[in-house]
Amino acid sequence: MSRAQVELPPQIQVFERGWLSSNNILLRQGALATLVDSGYVSHAAQTLQLVRSGLDGRRLQTLVNTHCHSDHMGGNARLVREFGCTVVVPQGYAQILHEWDEQALLLSSANQRADRFQPDACIGPGDELEMGGLAWRTLAAPGHDMHALMFYCAERRLLISGDALWNDGFGIQFATVLGTADALAATRATLDAIARLDLQTVIPGHGPPFADVDAALARAFARADMLAEDAERMARSALRALFVFNLLEFRSLRRDDLPAYLAGVPIFRLLNDRYFRRSYDDLAAGLVRDLVRGGAITVDGGLVAIARAS
Ligand SMILES: [Zn+2]
Secondary structure (H helix, E strand, O other), X not given: OOHHHOOOOXXXXXXXXXXXXXXXXXXXXXXXXXXXOOOOHHHXXXXXXXXXXXHXXXXXXXXXXXXXXHHHHOOHHHHHHHHOOEEEEEHHHHHHHHHOOOOOOOOHHHOOOOOOOOOOEEEOOOOEEEEOOEXXXXXXXXXXXXXXXXXXXXXXXXXXXXXXXXXXXXXXXXXXXXXXXXXXXXXXXXXXXXXXXXXXXXEEOOOOOEOOHHHHHHHHHHHHHHXXXXXXXXXXHHHHHHHHHHHHHHOEEEHHHHHHXXXXXXXXXXXHHHHHOOOHXXXXXXXXXXXXXXXXXXXXXXXXXXXXXX
């Protein structure tokens, strides 16, 4: 758990962001650099600032996305405008990005935003790429996102895992929640694949890099089991995570407006139709109760807001 144990090659710099924006990983090589993931669109100015300071005069040549959710690619357009970098995305996103399918990108459907961009190249499982002067192999990482990729550097026993493995868990299992595919089975297969790698350090999409990979894998497998056993619990967890994500962007929402808000966002409506079948007044009340109890939000003066650590 301790950050002191985690040592990264000197040419790799991780900008640890939070939840609205994913981490940004800068890999420098001579006068050039590659960035993995670009954060959320409303944080793009900060992303630009961090990247520019990390570049320290180098040229950002390539931007690679582990997957194309709003918190990982929301800064792409801005970075391309600024640096003229080449954008490389998982091959499963080629058509979706070409059409800018806001539903498949979970933008319109989850009330999230991103500036439109077009990829210059696609990569898939088994592809080799060089980042930061190191050789990386691209691995499939279906589960949280069925098109997601991870990047493995055997020489340094390093994995860039995106949202397939965090120190504590992994991202929302969208395909299972939405009923379009078995994300949980895919997640298990992805975790199995990670377990077979010779690993020293994982750089996740959110949270600090970590070295105790076995413990993280054990937590992730346990979470996958728990979610598989209780579909409603999985749906509640997805509802909470997606709502908190919205709130991180909007800062606050009027408590009185919450039922109508939930009813107006397609993915919340779908979750309610599929798993809860409650009135939106009830759904809002339960959601607020859960999140206040968990310390994630506060309700004050009729406003629902993210709880700030004091
Ligand atoms: Zn994601």
